[in-house]
Amino acid sequence: MQSNLNRLKSRLLQGFSLPEATISIAIAALGLTSLLGFLPQSMHTLKQAGDIATETRITEQILSSISNSEWVDASGNDVLTNEYQGKRYYFDDLAVELDSKNPGDWVSYVAEVEVPQSDISLPATSPVPNNGDSDPYLRRVVVKVGNANSTQFSFDDAPASTFRTYASVVSRSGK
Secondary structure (H helix, E strand, O other), X not given: OHHHHHHHHHHHXXXXXXXXXXXXXXHHHHHHHHHHHHHHHHHHHHHHHHHHHHHHHHHXXXXXXXXXXXXXXXXXXXXXXXXXXXXXXXXXXXXXXXXXXXXXXXXXXEEEEEOOOOOOOOOOOOOOOOOOOOOOOEEEEEEEEEEOOOOOOOOOOOOHHHEEEEEEEEEOOOO
């Protein structure tokens, strides 16, 4: 009985055998290699998610500004198109708007606004709708946002993969 107990104690104190240690190291190396292989793809995905979130904040800021501005002057002329068509905005990497006349070296995003002519009409409440009438409280707005470090970024010449286009319908509160 005593000899069996001594053999059990000596077996427990020996540790792992060489084949056991080799197999465990191989399994750990395989796991680490797999994780390191996923790292570049996950970093790319994380950067894309950050860019989309920043561009969304930029677009919301511009659309909010357009929605709160004057759309027509006292004589009924369209002020929205004159003020915003082709207007460029510059933002830093945190989506903070920079001075458009002198943005400096902090430019990370460039945004450009397009305001097509008023062309949105909702279904008429009367049985005979007037063709050509558009809703004076709704306008279509297109915002292009590019991840660019230069104020000279051209949306016309740039490949489509270098910027995103956000189209929206903006409503006004009756101004």
